[in-house]
Amino acid sequence: MTGQTKGWIAIAGLGPGRDDLVTPEVSQVLMQATDVIGYIPYVARVAPREGLNLHPTDNRVEIDRALHALQLAATGARVVVVSSGDPGVFAMASAVFEALENHPEFAETDIRVLPGITAMLAAAAAAGAPLGHDFCAINLSDNLKPWATVEHRLRLAARADFAMAFYNPRSKSRPHQFTECLNILRQECGLDRLITFARAVSTPEQRISTVTLGEATPDMADMRTVVLVGNAATRRVGRYVYTPRSAS
Numbered sequence: 001m002t003g004q005t006k007g008w009i010a011i012a013g014l015g016p017g018r019d020d021l022v023t024p025e026v027s028q029v030l031m032q033a034t035d036v037i038g039y040i041p042y043v044a045r046v047a048p049r050e051g052l053n054l055h056p057t058d059n060r061v062e063i064d065r066a067l068h069a070l071q072l073a074a075t076g077a078r079v080v081v082v083s084s085g086d087p088g089v090f091a092m093a094s095a096v097f098e099a100l101e102n103h104p105e106f107a108e109t110d111i112r113v114l115p116g117i118t119a120m121l122a123a124a125a126a127a128g129a130p131l132g133h134d135f136c137a138i139n140l141s142d143n144l145k146p147w148a149t150v151e152h153r154l155r156l157a158a159r160a161d162f163a164m165a166f167y168n169p170r171s172k173s174r175p176h177q178f179t180e181c182l183n184i185l186r187q188e189c190g191l192d193r194l195i196t197f198a199r200a201v202s203t204p205e206q207r208i209s210t211v212t213l214g215e216a217t218p219d220m221a222d223m224r225t226v227v228l229v230g231n232a233a234t235r236r237v238g239r240y241v242y243t244p245r246s247a248s
Contacts, residue, residue, distance in 0.1 A: 007073035009109060011093045013086040013116020014045055018202040021117050029114060030080055037069050038082035038092065046082065060143070062092065066099035070106040085118040090139045090167050120165040123198030123226040126208050128240030130196055130228045135163035135243075140170075140181060147177060154181060158188035163234060163243050166227040170218060179218045185229060186213050194241055196228040197221055210241050 010029045015021035030036070035053045036046050043056040057065050069079045083091035093113050100106055124131045136157050142150055157164055170178035185193065191214030199207045199222070209220065213229075221227055234243040 006110065007076045007078060009069050009073045009079045009081060009096065009111045010114055011081045011087045011096055011111070012083070012114040013088075013091070013118075014042060014082055014084055015117045016085055016119040016122040016202040017200065021122065021202055023114070023116060026114050026116060032078055033080040034077045035069075035072050035079045036082055037065055037072075037079060042082045042084055062095040063099055063102075066092065066096040067103065069096060070099055070103060070109055073109050074106060083116075085120075086116045087113055088115070089118050089120070089137065119198075119201055119226045120167070120228075123196070123201045123208075123228060124165070126198060126201055126206065127196045127210060127228060128237070129242040130194070130230050130234055131163050131165065132243040133163060133231065133233070133245055135165060135231075137165045137167065139167045140177065141168040142174070142177070150177075151180070151184060154184050155188055158185060158229075161231045163231045164229040166229070168223060169221040169225055169227050171223050175218065178221055182213065182216055182218060189213060189229070189232075193232070194230040194234050194236070196230075196241055197225055198228065199225045201226060210236070 012026045012029060014026065030046060033052060035055060036043055037055040039059045040056040043054050046054065048054065055068065066081070069081050072079045081092045081096060085091065087093040096111065100109065120137055138150065138153055138157065140150055169181070191212060193213045194210055195213055195216050196208065196210040197220045230241065230243055234241060
C-alpha cells in the first residue's frame with residue numbers, strides 16, 4: 001500500500017490481546033493509516049499519533065461502521081478497520097464486504113484483509129492442542145441469528161464429533177443460553193467429555209481451566225471466555241489437553 005495516492009481500506013486483526021501477538025503486517029499498516037475505525041475497546045488498543053483520526057463506535061453498528069470506512073476511503077483516506085483476533089472470524093471483514101455489496105458505488109475500493117491470531121487459536125495453544133483434529137467454531141450469541149439456529153448447529157457439530165470452539169458464550173443479557181448449551185452438550189457428548197474455559201487469553205488475567213462436562217457450570221464462562229470442547233478422543237497429558245490427529 002505504500003506509495004498509493006488514492007484511499008484504501010485494510011481490515012486488520014489485532015490478535016487476542018497481547019501486544020506482541022499483533023502481526024508485523026498489521027503494525028506496519030497502522031503506521032500508514034490516516035483513520036482507524038472499530039469497536040471502542042479495539043480502537044483503544046491503537047496508540048494515538050499526529051495525523052491519525054480514531055473513530056470508536058458501539059458494538060452493534062457493524063454495517064454503519066463499514067459504510068463509514070468505505071466513505072472515508074472514497075475521499076482518499078487510508079482506513080484501517082480493526083477487530084480483535086482475526087477480522088474474518090466473527091468480525092469486521094464480513095461487514096465491510098456486506099456494505100460493499102449494498103453500495104456498488106464503492107465497488108472499486110482497494111480493500112485488503114490482514115489476518116490475525118484468533119482468541120480460539122491462542123486459547124487452544126495455551127491449553128495444549130485441543131483443536132488438533134477436525135473442529136468447528138460457533139458464535140453462541142443470538143444477536144445476529146436466532147437461538148434455534150445456534151442450537152441446531154451445536155447439536156449437529158456434537159453429533160459429528162467435531163472438537164468445538166465457542167465465542168461469546170455467556171453475557172449478562174443472556175445468561176440462560178449457556179446453561180442450555182451445556183445441557184445440549186451433555187445430551188450429545190456425555191458427561192466425561194473435556195471442556196476448556198480460556199478467559200482473557202494472552203493477557204495478564206489469563207485463566208485456563210479444563211474440566212469434564214459433568215463438572216462444568218455456566219458461571220465458568222463470560223464474554224471474555226473462549227470455550228473449547230474436545231471430541232471423543234480428546235484427552236489429558238499432564239496439565240495439557242490434546243486431540244490426536246489419528247482420531248476417527
